[in-house]
Amino acid sequence: MQSGSNDNFANTVIDDSQDPQNKSVLTDAIDETMQRTSAQEDAVYKVVRRNGKVTPFDRSKIEVALTKAFLGVEGGVAAASSRIHDTVRVMAQQVNDNLFRRMPDGGVVHIEDIQDQVELALMRSGERKVARAYVIYREDRAHARAEKAEQTAPKKTSKKESINITTSNGDTKPLDRNRLRKVIAEAVSGLHGVDQETVEKEALRNLFDGIPEEDVGSALVMATRVNIDKDSNYSMVAARLLLDNLRTEALTYLNGRHTEATQAEMAKRYPATLKKYIKQAVELELLDEELTRYDLTKLGAALKPERDHQFTYLGLQTLYDRYFIHTDNDVRFELPQIFFMRVSMGLAINEVNREERAIEFYNLLSSFNFMSSTPTLFNSGTRRPQLSSCYLTTVPDSLDGIYSSIKDDALLSKYAGGLGNDWTRVRGLGSHIKGTNGKSQGVVPFLKVTNDTAVAVNQGGKRKGAICAYLETWHVDIEEFIELRKNTGDERRRTHDMNSANWIPDLFMQRVAEEGEWTLFSPEEVPDLHDLSGKAFKEAYEAYEEKAARGDMSLFKKIKAVDLWRKMLGMLFETGHPWITFKDPCNIRYSNQHVGVVHSSNLCTEIMLHTNDDEIAVCNLGSVNIAAHTTENGIDMPMLEKTITTAMRMLDNVIEYNYYSVPQARNSNMQHRPVGLGLMGFQDALYKQDIPYASQQAVEFADRSMEAVSYYAIQTSSELAKERGTYPSYDGSLWSQGILPIDSIELMEEQRGEYYQVDKSTSLDWSTLREHVKEHGMRNSNTMAIAPTATISNICGVSQSIEPTYQNMFVKSNLSGEFTVINPYMVNELKDLGLWDEVMINDLKYFDGSVQQIDRIPENLKAKYATAFEVDSRWLIEAGSRRQKWIDQGQSLNLYMQEPSGAKLDNLYKLAWVRGLKTTYYLRSMGATAMEKTQESSSNVRENVAPEAPESVGSAAPAACSILDPDCDACQ
Known part of the structure; x- marks a missing residue:
C-alpha cells in the first residue's frame, strides 16, 4: 500500500456535512449504526456496544458500513458499481x-x-486493499479511544459496575466475579504469551447487566478467541x-439442578x-447396557482430568459439536x-x-499419541457400534445387482462409512x-442415482455421506466418466456431489509414455x-485388440x-x-x-482390498500422532513401539465388536x-x-518414520x-510366503520393468521380523493405510496426516463454524527472535499466512515455514514414494500446484507412477484471481477448481523430457 493511503481511506469515509466535529470512519460507522433503534424491538440477536449498552442487531447497517469502506479505498464511482x-x-x-452460526435461537455479540467478522469477510473475498486499510484503521481508532478514555476517566472510584445475570427461571443474581477470575486463572495457567488481565477485561466487556446465564460462558469464549491471531496459546x-x-451443561443435566465446577473441582467430581x-x-438407550457391567469405580479412578487442558479451541469445539453423546434436545452430557x-x-x-x-x-x-477414526469415536460403546471407516464394493452387470449395490451404499453410509464403488x-x-x-x-445414469443417494444419506447430520466411483481406463464409457463433474452439459449425466477416480492399468501409462494407441x-x-x-x-488386452482389428468385436473404440x-x-x-489411481501396484503388491x-480404492484413496459379489x-x-513421538533428535522408538502395540490391538478388536449393516461386509x-x-x-514432526x-x-524422515511404523x-x-491365531485366509498370502511389503517391491520391478x-x-532388522512372521503368521491381512485425518488431527491439535502446512495463519471452516488457525511453531520462533509484534501480525494477514514476502523474516525460516502451495509437489511425491515402499495398503496424498499447466501436470503424475505410488488424492490449485499476489489469498484457494483450463492442459511432455530421465528437472 502506498504512503498516505490510510489517511485517504479515513478522509473519504468522513461525512463533513452531517457532523463536521465528529468524523466517522468504517469502524465508527458500525458503532453508530448499531446504536440506532431497530424497527423490530423484540429482535432475537443483540449487540453489546462499547459503552455497555445492548441494542438489536441489524444486518443492513453492516452493508452501509462495508459500502463506506469501499468508498474509502476505491472512490464513489467504483463503490457504486453493481459488483x-x-x-x-x-x-x-x-x-x-x-x-450467529452457533446461536440459532438468538444470542448476543459484542461490537x-x-x-472481526467484517475483517475476515474482506480478507476472504479477496478485497485486500480494503481489508488492509480496515485493519490498520481499526488499530488507530482503538488507540485513539484508549487515549481518550484515559484522559476522561475519573481519578478514583471505589464503586464497581454492577452486572446481574438472568437465570433460566427469570430470576436475577449478581455476577460471581470471584468465580470468573478463578476460571480465567485456570484457563491461562501454564501458558506463555497470554495475560489473565487481558482475558478478564475482554470478558467483562462482553457482559452486560441482565445477560442470560447461559450466555455468560459463550461471551467469555468469544471474547478470548479474537486474540488467537495475536498468540496461538x-x-x-x-x-x-x-x-x-461444557462442565456446567453436563453437570447440570446429570444432577438435575444448575451445577458449576472449576477444573480443580472437577478433578474430584470426575469419577x-x-x-x-x-x-x-x-x-x-444411547449406550450399550453392557457398559454398566464394568467396574466403574476402577475406571473412574483412572481418569486424568488434567488432560482436559490439552485441547485447542478448534479441537474441543469439534468434539463438542460432533462427537459428544447428547440428548434428543441437544444437551451434551459427555x-x-x-x-x-x-x-x-x-x-x-x-x-x-x-x-x-x-x-x-x-x-x-x-x-493424543494415537486417535481412532471418526466412526469409532462416534459409535464405540453405543447400541449400534459401526466403527469401520471404509467400505469397498464391486457393482455387478445386472439391474438387480446395480440397485442392490446402491442399497448397500445407503445402509453403509448411514452409520458413517465412506464408500468406494467399482463400476467397471x-x-x-x-x-x-x-x-x-x-x-x-x-x-x-446409475452413477447419477448413486450421487443422489450419497446426498440423501448424510449420516445423521454428523458428516456428509460420501462415495467415490472407480472406472478402469479401458472401459468404453471412460470419456463420459471423466466429465461427470463438469458444470456444462446434460445435468442427467452429471454427478456434482460424488467423487470419481480413474483406475489405470500400467499398460495405459506405458502407451502414453510411448505415444501409442489405446482401445476402449x-x-x-x-x-x-x-x-x-x-x-x-x-x-x-493385446489379444482383444487383435480380435477387434479382425472385426470380431461389436463395441470398441480406438484413440x-x-x-x-x-x-x-x-x-x-x-x-x-x-x-489418478494405479491398478497394477495395488494388485501386484497386495498381500492377499x-x-x-483389488478393483478400486476407497473414498480417500488409501485402502487397497479385494472385492467380489460375496x-x-x-x-x-x-492414526499415530508422529509428532508426539518425535523430538529434535528424531523418533522416540520405544515410545512409538508401545503406542503401536496398543493401537493395533484396538484396531483388531473393532472387527468382532463392529456392527455390520450388510452381511457381505461381515463376511x-x-x-x-x-x-x-x-x-x-x-x-509438526x-x-x-x-x-x-x-x-x-x-x-529421509518420511522413509525412516514410515519404516518404524511398518515394523x-x-x-x-x-x-x-x-x-489369538492367524486370520482365516492367511495360508497362501504373501505373508505366508515370507514376503513383507518391502519385499513386494521386487514383484513390481519384475512386472513393470524400467518404469x-x-x-x-x-x-x-527386517530379517528377524520376517522369521517371526513365518513362524507365527499374521492376525491381519493388511496393517497400514494413511488416511487424511481431517478431523481427528484437529482434535489432537496437530497437522493433518502427511500434509504440508496449508497456511501459517488462516480461517478454517467446517461443520462447527469458523476458526482462526495460526502456526504455533512459527509464532514461537518469531518470538524468540523478537519479531512477533503487531506489524508482523498485520503482515501475515495481508500476505494470507505466507512469510515469503516479509523481509524481516530470515531465509531459513522462510524455507521452514513454506506453505503447501509454496512447496514443489515433487517433494510430496518423493516423500510419498518412500512411505509407499513400507505400506501394505496406500496413502491419501494431496498434490498442490500454484500455477498448473499441462506440462507440469503431465510430469507430476508420470513421476507419481514411476515412483511406485498406488494412488493420488486431490489436486489443489489456485484460482486466477489469487495470482495478483506472490502468495495467494486463502479466500481464493479452491480445491481442484480453476476458472478455466489453460490451453497447455494435457499437453505432452517436451520431447527432450523422458519420464525416466534422472537429469530432467521436471522428473526429480
Whole structure:
C-alpha cells in the first residue's frame, strides 16, 4: 500500500456535512449504526456496544458500513458499481452467518466481534486493499479511544459496575466475579504469551447487566478467541473457557439442578460423574447396557482430568459439536475424559481383562499419541457400534445387482462409512441387452442415482455421506466418466456431489509414455480384463485388440493414449476429478492376492482390498500422532513401539465388536481382518527437527518414520496372531510366503520393468521380523493405510496426516463454524527472535499466512515455514514414494500446484507412477484471481477448481523430457 493511503481511506469515509466535529470512519460507522433503534424491538440477536449498552442487531447497517469502506479505498464511482453492491450484500450475509452460526435461537455479540467478522469477510473475498486499510484503521481508532478514555476517566472510584445475570427461571443474581477470575486463572495457567488481565477485561466487556446465564460462558469464549491471531496459546485459553461451559451443561443435566465446577473441582467430581453418565446414557438407550457391567469405580479412578487442558479451541469445539453423546434436545452430557473412556470401554468390551484394557486404551487416546477414526469415536460403546471407516464394493452387470449395490451404499453410509464403488463390470453405452433386445445406457445414469443417494444419506447430520466411483481406463464409457463433474452439459449425466477416480492399468501409462494407441472396450466382451493386472493383463488386452482389428468385436473404440491422458489431466484440473489411481501396484503388491483382486480404492484413496459379489471389503482406521513421538533428535522408538502395540490391538478388536449393516461386509472382515494404521502430524514432526518440507532431509524422515511404523505394526500383528491365531485366509498370502511389503517391491520391478524406480534402502532388522512372521503368521491381512485425518488431527491439535502446512495463519471452516488457525511453531520462533509484534501480525494477514514476502523474516525460516502451495509437489511425491515402499495398503496424498499447466501436470503424475505410488488424492490449485499476489489469498484457494483450463492442459511432455530421465528437472 502506498504512503498516505490510510489517511485517504479515513478522509473519504468522513461525512463533513452531517457532523463536521465528529468524523466517522468504517469502524465508527458500525458503532453508530448499531446504536440506532431497530424497527423490530423484540429482535432475537443483540449487540453489546462499547459503552455497555445492548441494542438489536441489524444486518443492513453492516452493508452501509462495508459500502463506506469501499468508498474509502476505491472512490464513489467504483463503490457504486453493481459488483461492489453484490459483493457487499454477500459479505454482509457471510458476517451474519458466521456471527450467529452457533446461536440459532438468538444470542448476543459484542461490537468488536462484528468488526472481526467484517475483517475476515474482506480478507476472504479477496478485497485486500480494503481489508488492509480496515485493519490498520481499526488499530488507530482503538488507540485513539484508549487515549481518550484515559484522559476522561475519573481519578478514583471505589464503586464497581454492577452486572446481574438472568437465570433460566427469570430470576436475577449478581455476577460471581470471584468465580470468573478463578476460571480465567485456570484457563491461562501454564501458558506463555497470554495475560489473565487481558482475558478478564475482554470478558467483562462482553457482559452486560441482565445477560442470560447461559450466555455468560459463550461471551467469555468469544471474547478470548479474537486474540488467537495475536498468540496461538489463546486457542488453548478459549478451549479451557469452553470447557467450563461444557462442565456446567453436563453437570447440570446429570444432577438435575444448575451445577458449576472449576477444573480443580472437577478433578474430584470426575469419577462419580462417569457413573452418573453411564447410567443416564444407558437409560436413554444411547449406550450399550453392557457398559454398566464394568467396574466403574476402577475406571473412574483412572481418569486424568488434567488432560482436559490439552485441547485447542478448534479441537474441543469439534468434539463438542460432533462427537459428544447428547440428548434428543441437544444437551451434551459427555465430558472429554468420559468420552475417551466410553470409546475405550467399547473397544475393550470383548477383552478378558477388560477394565485393564479399557484403561490402557483410554491412556493412549486421551494422551493424543494415537486417535481412532471418526466412526469409532462416534459409535464405540453405543447400541449400534459401526466403527469401520471404509467400505469397498464391486457393482455387478445386472439391474438387480446395480440397485442392490446402491442399497448397500445407503445402509453403509448411514452409520458413517465412506464408500468406494467399482463400476467397471457394468456394460457400456450402446452395448446389447439380451433381456430386452435393447441398447444399454451405460454406467453414467446409475452413477447419477448413486450421487443422489450419497446426498440423501448424510449420516445423521454428523458428516456428509460420501462415495467415490472407480472406472478402469479401458472401459468404453471412460470419456463420459471423466466429465461427470463438469458444470456444462446434460445435468442427467452429471454427478456434482460424488467423487470419481480413474483406475489405470500400467499398460495405459506405458502407451502414453510411448505415444501409442489405446482401445476402449465394453466389459461384457472382455470380462477377464477386470481381474487381470501386470503382464497377464497386457497379454489379454493385446489379444482383444487383435480380435477387434479382425472385426470380431461389436463395441470398441480406438484413440491415442496421450489424447485420453490429456483429457484426464484437463478434467482433473478443471473439475478436480477423476483422481489418478494405479491398478497394477495395488494388485501386484497386495498381500492377499491369492483370494481376490483389488478393483478400486476407497473414498480417500488409501485402502487397497479385494472385492467380489460375496465380499464388501472393510477397513478399520486409526492414526499415530508422529509428532508426539518425535523430538529434535528424531523418533522416540520405544515410545512409538508401545503406542503401536496398543493401537493395533484396538484396531483388531473393532472387527468382532463392529456392527455390520450388510452381511457381505461381515463376511469379508471376519475372513481377512484388515486394519489401517496411519499417521498424522508429519509436518509438526519436521518443525520439531528444524527440517523444511521441501528438502532431502524431509524425504529421509518420511522413509525412516514410515519404516518404524511398518515394523512395529507388522510385529504387533504377528504377536497378536501368536496370541489369538492367524486370520482365516492367511495360508497362501504373501505373508505366508515370507514376503513383507518391502519385499513386494521386487514383484513390481519384475512386472513393470524400467518404469519402476523406487528406493529400497532399510535401517531396521527386517530379517528377524520376517522369521517371526513365518513362524507365527499374521492376525491381519493388511496393517497400514494413511488416511487424511481431517478431523481427528484437529482434535489432537496437530497437522493433518502427511500434509504440508496449508497456511501459517488462516480461517478454517467446517461443520462447527469458523476458526482462526495460526502456526504455533512459527509464532514461537518469531518470538524468540523478537519479531512477533503487531506489524508482523498485520503482515501475515495481508500476505494470507505466507512469510515469503516479509523481509524481516530470515531465509531459513522462510524455507521452514513454506506453505503447501509454496512447496514443489515433487517433494510430496518423493516423500510419498518412500512411505509407499513400507505400506501394505496406500496413502491419501494431496498434490498442490500454484500455477498448473499441462506440462507440469503431465510430469507430476508420470513421476507419481514411476515412483511406485498406488494412488493420488486431490489436486489443489489456485484460482486466477489469487495470482495478483506472490502468495495467494486463502479466500481464493479452491480445491481442484480453476476458472478455466489453460490451453497447455494435457499437453505432452517436451520431447527432450523422458519420464525416466534422472537429469530432467521436471522428473526429480
